[in-house]
Amino acid sequence: MSRFPVVVESEPPSVDVPREFHRRMAAIIDAVQTGIWKAGVRDLLAYATDYAFGDKNGLQTLVLKSRHRSAYVRLHWETIMRDTADDRQRVDAAVRDAIRELT
Numbered sequence: 001m002s003r004f005p006v007v008v009e010s011e012p013p014s015v016d017v018p019r020e021f022h023r024r025m026a027a028i029i030d031a032v033q034t035g036i037w038k039a040g041v042r043d044l045l046a047y048a049t050d051y052a053f054g055d056k057n058g059l060q061t062l063v064l065k066s067r068h069r070s071a072y073v074r075l076h077w078e079t080i081m082r083d084t085a086d087d088r089q090r091v092d093a094a095v096r097d098a099i100r101e102l103t
Contacts, residue, residue: 012053021051024080025062028073028095032064035099043067045102053077064098071101 012018033045043066050061055077062073073094079087 018053021077021081025049025051025060028062028091028098029064031095032071032073032098032102035095036066036102039099039103041066041103064102066102069102071098073098 029045029047036043036045046065048063048065050063052058052060057077059074060077060080064071064073075091075094079090
């Protein structure tokens, strides 16, 4: 279980929550960058975001772009912030899908 609050209704109780969220999103970017590189795509990923605190604000969206392709990683806040096996599988699947779209 995550040591950070998973359900965030408005403002988080401390800066540690958004910092952890960004750490996890950076790990997704890193995994996709590594994956496309290993697949032979030698591009530096560009990215854009649409984030908001908590699931009530919808999907957290990360747009990844190589020179000729783009991929959307859309996950719920709770999926990103929880550490359950199911949530980790969802994140891993989103990473695999993004790598596939970009290669």
